[in-house]
Amino acid sequence: MKKLLHIIFVAMMVAACSQDVIVEVQNPTTNLNRTINVSFEGEDTRIQLNDELKTVWTKDDLVSVFYRSTVNEQWQFQGETGDRSGDIMPVDSSINPPATTNHIVVVYPYNEGYFYNSETRNVQASLPAEQTYIKNSYGLNGNIMISSSEYNQISLKSVCGWLKLQLTGSGEKVQSIALRGNDDEQVAGELYINSSDASSTLASTSNDEVADGEAGGTLVRPGTILKEVTLNCGDGVVLGTEPTAFYIALPPQTFEKGITVEITCSDGTKMIKSSNKVITIVRNHILPMTEVVYSSNIPPSNQIWYTSSNSNTIQPYNTNIFGANIISNTYDSKGVITFDGDVTMIGKQAFRNCDKLTGITLSESVTSIGENAFYDCDGLTSITIPDSVTMIGDSAFYMCSSLTGIIIPDSVITIGDHALRDCDSLTSITIPDNVTTIGRYAFSECRILTSVTIGDSVTTIGDYAFNYCANLTNVTIPNSVTKIGEWAFGRCMSLSSVTIPNSVTAIGSSSFYECHNLISVTIGDSVKSIGSCAFDYCYSLISVYCKAITPPTLDGNHVFDLNDSSRIIYVPASNDDSIINAYKAATGWKEYKAYIYEYDYTNE
Numbered sequence: 001m002k003k004l005l006h007i008i009f010v011a012m013m014v015a016a017c018s019q020d021v022i023v024e025v026q027n028p029t030t031n032l033n034r035t036i037n038v039s040f041e042g043e044d045t046r047i048q049l050n051d052e053l054k055t056v057w058t059k060d061d062l063v064s065v066f067y068r069s070t071v072n073e074q075w076q077f078q079g080e081t082g083d084r085s086g087d088i089m090p091v092d093s094s095i096n097p098p099a100t101t102n103h104i105v106v107v108y109p110y111n112e113g114y115f116y117n118s119e120t121r122n123v124q125a126s127l128p129a130e131q132t133y134i135k136n137s138y139g140l141n142g143n144i145m146i147s148s149s150e151y152n153q154i155s156l157k158s159v160c161g162w163l164k165l166q167l168t169g170s171g172e173k174v175q176s177i178a179l180r181g182n183d184d185e186q187v188a189g190e191l192y193i194n195s196s197d198a199s200s201t202l203a204s205t206s207n208d209e210v211a212d213g214e215a216g217g218t219l220v221r222p223g224t225i226l227k228e229v230t231l232n233c234g235d236g237v238v239l240g241t242e243p244t245a246f247y248i249a250l251p252p253q254t255f256e257k258g259i260t261v262e263i264t265c266s267d268g269t270k271m272i273k274s275s276n277k278v279i280t281i282v283r284n285h286i287l288p289m290t291e292v293v294y295s296s297n298i299p300p301s302n303q304i305w306y307t308s309s310n311s312n313t314i315q316p317y318n319t320n321i322f323g324a325n326i327i328s329n330t331y332d333s334k335g336v337i338t339f340d341g342d343v344t345m346i347g348k349q350a351f352r353n354c355d356k357l358t359g360i361t362l363s364e365s366v367t368s369i370g371e372n373a374f375y376d377c378d379g380l381t382s383i384t385i386p387d388s389v390t391m392i393g394d395s396a397f398y399m400c401s402s403l404t405g406i407i408i409p410d411s412v413i414t415i416g417d418h419a420l421r422d423c424d425s426l427t428s429i430t431i432p433d434n435v436t437t438i439g440r441y442a443f444s445e446c447r448i449l450t451s452v453t454i455g456d457s458v459t460t461i462g463d464y465a466f467n468y469c470a471n472l473t474n475v476t477i478p479n480s481v482t483k484i485g486e487w488a489f490g491r492c493m494s495l496s497s498v499t500i501p502n503s504v505t506a507i508g509s510s511s512f513y514e515c516h517n518l519i520s521v522t523i524g525d526s527v528k529s530i531g532s533c534a535f536d537y538c539y540s541l542i543s544v545y546c547k548a549i550t551p552p553t554l555d556g557n558h559v560f561d562l563n564d565s566s567r568i569i570y571v572p573a574s575n576d577d578s579i580i581n582a583y584k585a586a587t588g589w590k591e592y593k594a595y596i597y598e599y600d601y602t603n604e
Helices: 578-585 589-595
Strands: 005-008 011-015 020-024 062-067 073-077 085-090 104-108 115-117 122-127 130-132 145-149 153-155 161-167 173-181 188-194 200-202 229-238 244-250 253-255 259-265 270-275 279-281 285-288 303-308 326-331 335-339 357-361 382-384 428-431 451-454 474-476 497-500 520-523 529-531 543-546 553-555 568-572 596-599
Touching (some): 104 122, 145 153, 161 259, 173 244, 229 244, 279 285, 568 578, 568 589, 578 596, 589 596
Parallel strands (some): 130 229, 428 451, 451 474, 520 543, 529 553
Antiparallel strands (some): 011 020, 020 285, 062 073, 062 104, 104 145, 122 188, 161 244, 173 229, 173 259, 253 279, 303 335
8 A cells, every 4th residue: 555645845935135034834734735935946856946936846856755664765746846735655665664663754855875763863864065056946966855753744844054146247157166164164975864853963074983773774874074065057057247046055054264165167267255254054044145246357367457548558567476477468458467377466566656557457366465566556546356365565555546446355364554555536445354453554644535444353553554534534443453553543634533442452642643623532441551642632622431440541741632622531430439539640640630520331
């Protein structure tokens, strides 16, 4: 007699601007006609999405079934493509294993190598190192689903999570996408899956073994370490102006040091994108990777592209510092410098004084921009810096007075001394999260610069970093900063308010000297020292909120001289007036005791 198992898919997808979420139903034996939003369209064996983005079956889909036993049987879907629920039946009806468990376990898709342990109720399955791209859906081989029940009604649950990449281009054909963790993490291989809740554990070592008998009398295969997973795109997927979605299935895990994605096109060109952010893959959830965007405007690794004001070739000032040798330099609507190998750096004085250079685009192979690389390129208006660059060297763009905008990629860790000094045409700067140090004079004398956002990994703002940015009206200093250097924001005459976070311990001499329009300053509670003339000649300064319980050391005189005549310095309140008395008696502070008042910070 044929055994009949009724499979019901039940789940809901909640779509948001930044994340797709699939929520599984907890009770598989009731509310049998709900919908699921997961995959997709096509002819391969898999669960697919229909036009309404609802998960449906494909005709003749196959599943592994452990029907009240540990024997892996092949069962087949009996409905039509597009059905959202239906019956499955064994392909070989003659198989009638003895019942060794009360639980029915179903795993999608079918794999003859799956094993079931009736004692632990775990299934050993495998997430392959290679998955197959399917349009608008999860890749074939990666969408493992599982569930168990004592009844003939099953609600399958996804085992993995998915990373979603959206790529655009202008006719490029993507051949494959490879993904690996930045800390050598395992990304695929053998999985031990709980059949009840679909939670899973990766085999931890390449010689993991399960003793004979632990999986219903069958010797389970040893675990396999796989540190790279590839989405194979077959004949290739052509990129257009509208985003194309690619899904890579991954076991639930956290990549503490981020991931690297390598995209290979059919013409052999590659693009490598890395993210150093903590990335967490959650079972049954889609994680969009907005940082990974393929751009057709990136040169191959052996080229540099440029534009010129007089349509003539630009000759590098120094030709030996690119990591490879120049073999040609042509100009036809754009300049193309071709090398005999990968361009790994833009070295010292590479394009110094190239005053006809107007734009430049670097390849993803470049990791550093060296000292004086574009020094005094006063015609340079734009530059594309790839995500591979980790360092912008000293004076790299010093006196690039026509540079109107620059995007510093997330990969950059260090911005050197004088790096963008005297770039008069810059109006705004975002310093990414991975930058730890902003060098001396880094953005000094950028007089049209109005807004600065500093990433939350910066620990030091160097001496003169933003000195004489006369039009700077807004700056956000993150909680990671511990030191503000001498003259860091000196002569920023348009700055109206500033909050120095609790992480800062030292405020350098003249750090806000001659900030004529500065009205309000908040000084965090960890500040131990404030340098001489730090807030001197701040004519409009009327409110200073100093949160430190112990008066910071004032290193020198004139720290708060020549402020607004009605300026008040607010210090923490205390029941016994001990804090305000300490301030009024401290060296340097006692010069301002007539302006010191208590303020209750406890409610902030």
